[in-house]
Amino acid sequence: MSARTVLTSRFFLGFLLVALVVAGGLSFFASPSPDGLDSVTLSGCTLSEDGEPVGGTCIAQNAGEHGLAGSPLADYAVGGADGSVGLAGILGVLVTLVVAGGLFWVLRTRSRP
Numbered sequence: 001m002s003a004r005t006v007l008t009s010r011f012f013l014g015f016l017l018v019a020l021v022v023a024g025g026l027s028f029f030a031s032p033s034p035d036g037l038d039s040v041t042l043s044g045c046t047l048s049e050d051g052e053p054v055g056g057t058c059i060a061q062n063a064g065e066h067g068l069a070g071s072p073l074a075d076y077a078v079g080g081a082d083g084s085v086g087l088a089g090i091l092g093v094l095v096t097l098v099v100a101g102g103l104f105w106v107l108r109t110r111s112r113p
Contacts, residue, residue, distance in 0.1 A: 027086050028085060045057070
């Protein structure tokens with residue numbers, strides 16, 4: 001193996017490890033509060049204790065359930081289970097790596113001998 005190949009391999013391995021640590025570890029420190037978009041759509045509504053609009057006028061009252069709400073990683077959790085945010089992040093990183101790697105492999109330019 002050439003020195004360049006070793007350095008490239010170490011870089012990608014390091015990048016993968018950092019991505020997994022951030023997705024799997026730091027995700028537990030993320031705020032459970034609604035993000036900016038959720039806050040804007042709830043502006044003008046009276047909310048129930050669980051945060052659902054029950055009165056007033058706001059954009060969220062017209063919103064339906066998202067088409068992928070029942071998917072395995074919906075709401076940043078595996079199967080909707082509490083406490084699985086880190087695992088969902090790790091799975092997201094791995095799926096992204098596989099898809100991107102597959103695209104790079106398929107679309108790469110091959111050198112001719």
